[in-house]
Amino acid sequence: MSRNLTDRQREILTLIADLTRDKGYSPTYQELADRLNIKSKYAILKHVDSLVKKGYIEKDSSARTIRIVHPDFAISNATDYTIPLVGRVAAGFPVLAEENVERYVSIPREMIKSEGRYFALKVRGDSMINAGIFENDLVVVQSANKAYNKDIIVALVDDEVTVKRLINDNGSAYLKAENDAYPDIHPRGDWSIQGKVVGLIREMMH
Amino acid sequence: MSRNLTDRQREILTLIADLTRDKGYSPTYQELADRLNIKSKYAILKHVDSLVKKGYIEKDSSARTIRIVHPDFAISNATDYTIPLVGRVAAGFPVLAEENVERYVSIPREMIKSEGRYFALKVRGDSMINAGIFENDLVVVQSANKAYNKDIIVALVDDEVTVKRLINDNGSAYLKAENDAYPDIHPRGDWSIQGKVVGLIREMMH
DNA sequence: TGTTTAAATATACAATAGTACACCAAAAAT
């Protein structure tokens, strides 16, 4: 399913946001149907389900429990810094394309030291443990297409995002894991630098 | 009727605020009753009516429509979470005392999973590198005076804060470093658990 | 002492709200 909204879905999402801002609580399906002159609640239910599937809102199985999670429609004038969490990368799309955005996460304001586009990536595997980057950590990445020697970067190799250390050995660059069990990666085909890791966020179980 | 709240009313108002902030929508009477171990919704209804009469909240005759209007309990629109960064601990003061607070740092909202007091601590030394905790990392700590076996905790030993793993070896607890170069710490004198590490934030140089 | 108020219980009930199913029509995608 695409992440794009139809006109009607956008209209309904906007209405949910407006009503929520206005009243201070989320509308019911019936209230939404009334406002749009729709006779059946079920039509609303299906729109709302679509909005949930596309990641714009969240809801629980109870009355008035819709929450808007997409920053473009967010209720609060939050000064909170949120960046897109990039999930699996769909082949052919740039990493930051909307298709790849799983959800939005808030990050400490202090982590943004310079202008630019930022995104977050959940770390898979243990190839960087010697750099203190563990599986399921969230790395905060500043979008860039080049980096300096020894920077920890996010690269796109064979439609797969990977976190590695960039080694710039006079002209020929390669990727180095921070774990002796992993070999260096000398990409043969197309590959690209997607950004520079500028921060790390870890949530411990508790 | 007075504008002053009874203890119970204040407790309920605080709970409403907490639940609303947590879930993103107002609780039902039943949910409030459950949280307070009250068997009858009607007890809650009367409290809520009192809170309305006293001008602390507003509500409509429908599910989950409570709005907090009193500024002291308002749901902060700024979803930005800041917690105190504890620096050097001054002898004799509790860790969270104002004397020890260096500055405030913002942390990702997602890191706050349960109620309680939180603080941040800048990691000194490399005694926890095997747990992926490096020097100058910021650990986010939930204030607590006990913890479970194998939790990573912040302890106060000889007026010194330290991050270690708690080992609860049938009755006798001790602190374990996550670095083979460091010995276990079996505190002789007074020591205390200050909190549980629930998150980690690292800023990379760039 | 008797009275009032706050807090809670038990039970009941009607309106609301979410969900489900069958069905229809138009637009978009394949």
Added chain:
DNA sequence: ATTTTTGGTGTACTATTGTATATTTAAACA
């Protein structure tokens, strides 16, 4: 040309939710 998606109607069912009444207990009060 056919299928899928989107958008909608109507009806029905069930759990949730707010509300109401009658009672009880304990604390505060005068």
